[in-house]
Amino acid sequence: MIAAITTNSWWLIILAWVITGVVLAWYAVATIRRGRRLSRQVPPESRRWL
Amino acid sequence: MTESVPAPPAVGPTSTSSRGTRVLGAVCLVGLAVTGLYAFVVTGPDVRLGNSVRIMYVHVPTVTAAYCLMIANAGFSIYTLWKKSTFADLAAHACAEVGVVMLGLTLVVGAIWGRMTWGAFWVWDARLTTTALLFLMYVGYLAVRGLPAPPRVRATRSAIVGIAAACLIPVVHKSVEWWASLHQNETVLGKVNPNIEGNQYFTLMLSMVVFALVAVWLTIHRFRVLWLTEQLDEVGVDAAIDERRAEHTGVEVGR
Numbered sequence: 001m002i003a004a005i006t007t008n009s010w011w012l013i014i015l016a017w018v019i020t021g022v023v024l025a026w027y028a029v030a031t032i033r034r035g036r037r038l039s040r041q042v043p044p045e046s047r048r049w050l
Numbered sequence: 051m052t053e054s055v056p057a058p059p060a061v062g063p064t065s066t067s068s069r070g071t072r073v074l075g076a077v078c079l080v081g082l083a084v085t086g087l088y089a090f091v092v093t094g095p096d097v098r099l100g101n102s103v104r105i106m107y108v109h110v111p112t113v114t115a116a117y118c119l120m121i122a123n124a125g126f127s128i129y130t131l132w133k134k135s136t137f138a139d140l141a142a143h144a145c146a147e148v149g150v151v152m153l154g155l156t157l158v159v160g161a162i163w164g165r166m167t168w169g170a171f172w173v174w175d176a177r178l179t180t181t182a183l184l185f186l187m188y189v190g191y192l193a194v195r196g197l198p199a200p201p202r203v204r205a206t207r208s209a210i211v212g213i214a215a216a217c218l219i220p221v222v223h224k225s226v227e228w229w230a231s232l233h234q235n236e237t238v239l240g241k242v243n244p245n246i247e248g249n250q251y252f253t254l255m256l257s258m259v260v261f262a263l264v265a266v267w268l269t270i271h272r273f274r275v276l277w278l279t280e281q282l283d284e285v286g287v288d289a290a291i292d293e294r295r296a297e298h299t300g301v302e303v304g305r
Contacts, residue, residue: 009102009165009166012102012105012165013101013102013104013162015162016158016159016162017105017108019155019158019159019162020108020112020159021082023154024155024264024268028267031066031272032066032067034275035065035066035067035271035274035275035278036064036066038275038278038279038282039278040064041278041282041285042278042281042282042285043281043285046278046285
């Protein structure tokens with residue numbers, strides 16, 4: 001029963017991976033872009049990373 | 051004789067990246083590619099779950115990363131209450147936000163797995179319901195952080211909410227044992243029969259390590275964004291104080 005369902009549901013497997021990839025990529029890009037924008041406004045001595 | 055050239059003025063980084071995060075980011079990208087290769091090419095379908103086992107290589111790592119981030123949030127929250135540390139407060143915020151993203155993905159990907167295995171995207175099962183509740187508690191935590199309040203008050207309020215929310219994690223984890231549940235038992239610790247092994251086990255472990263690294267990378271960047279925001283707020287407050295002082299001095303000179 002399970003095997004029968006999964007054989008015909010590759011699109012659901014792909015969908016799960018695509019959603020994960022897109023969400024993580026979107027969040028990463030949004031965070032980095034926001035960091036770049038803020039870095040331009042903050043004095044250099046306040047943005048020193050290890 | 052050469053004239054010594056003065057060193058250029060020190061300039062801070064123009065983004066939240068550093069050498070360490072760039073290396074970590076590259077490792078994450080390679081790791082994700084290798085995980086995808088193992089999940090779709092190297093490993094075969096499971097004897098019981100069929101091809102839906104390939105969703106487990108995303109579902110289990112995201113929930114594990116979310117748990118770890120939420121426990122880290124609780125740790126930083128305790129430290130915030132104890133030491134009144136801004137660093138810990140911002141770290142707690144970063145952990146919670148990335149944790150919410152990871153747990154949100156767990157719920158969505160889990161729903162897809164449920165559709166394939168149980169025939170429904172959602173059932174009011176103990177594991178699913180408690181996980182949804184945990185997700186909502188951390189959304190609430192982020193909402194509390196967004197409420198207008200002085201930084202110290204905001205830090206205290208959110209730390210209390212963070213610690214309270216973390217108390218639900220053991221309940222979520224044990225829900226499959228405490229209540230009759232459709233959700234399968236612990237996969238990694240060998241409570242599923244037959245046990246996961248071979249390439250499937252390796253792929254699951256690999257994906258857990260890779261997603262943990264992705265979570266760390268995201269949390270570092272998010273922490274730095276929060277740090278910059280905090281610095282910007284301080285610069286704004288300082289500028290406002292200077293402006294007020296200048297106005298005051300101007301009035302006195304005018305007299």
